Amino acid sequence: MCIFCKIIAGEIPSTKVYEDDTVFAFRDINPQAPTHILVVPKAHIPSVAAIDGENSGVVAHIFEVIAQIARQEGLEKGYRVVSNCGEDAGQTVHHLHFHILGGKPLALEMA
Ligand code: AMP
Ligand code: ZN
Numbered sequence: 001m002c003i004f005c006k007i008i009a010g011e012i013p014s015t016k017v018y019e020d021d022t023v024f025a026f027r028d029i030n031p032q033a034p035t036h037i038l039v040v041p042k043a044h045i046p047s048v049a050a051i052d053g054e055n056s057g058v059v060a061h062i063f064e065v066i067a068q069i070a071r072q073e074g075l076e077k078g079y080r081v082v083s084n085c086g087e088d089a090g091q092t093v094h095h096l097h098f099h100i101l102g103g104k105p106l107a108l109e110m111a
Pocket of ligand 1: 003012014027028029030031038083084090091092093094
C-alpha cells in the first residue's frame with residue numbers, strides 16, 4: 001500500500017480534516033503555508049494523468065469538498081489548489097492529491 005493509502009486506512013497517523021465514503025483530507029506534515037491540507041480520493045489513483053471517464057466522478061466530488069474545507073478553515077481571502085503530476089512537477093507521493101494552500105498572500109511561482 002502507498003503512504004496515502006495507509007493514512008486513509010488509519011495505519012499511519014494523520015490530522016484528519018474531512019472524511020466521507022470516497023474522499024479523505026488531512027494536514028500536510030510539512031506545511032508550506034499557514035493552512036496546508038491534502039485532499040485525496042480513497043481509491044488509489046496515481047496522479048492527474050490517470051484521471052479518466054471511470055474515475056473522474058470522485059475528482060468532481062473532491063472539488064466540492066475543497067470548497068467546503070476552505071469555508072471551514074476560514075480561507076475567505078483566497079487559497080490555491082495544486083496537484084503535482086509526475087517527475088517534472090516534483091510529485092513525491094504517487095497517490096492523487098490536491099494541496100489546499102492559504103492563510104497568507106501566496107507568491108506566484110508557477111514554474
Ligand atoms: P507532492 O510533492 O505533491 O507529491 O506532495 C506530497 C506531500 O505529501 C508533501 O507536501 C508532503 O509534505 C506530504 N506528506 C508526505 N507524507 C505525509 C504524511 N505522512 N502526512 C502528511 N503529509 C505528508
Ligand atoms: Zn495509494
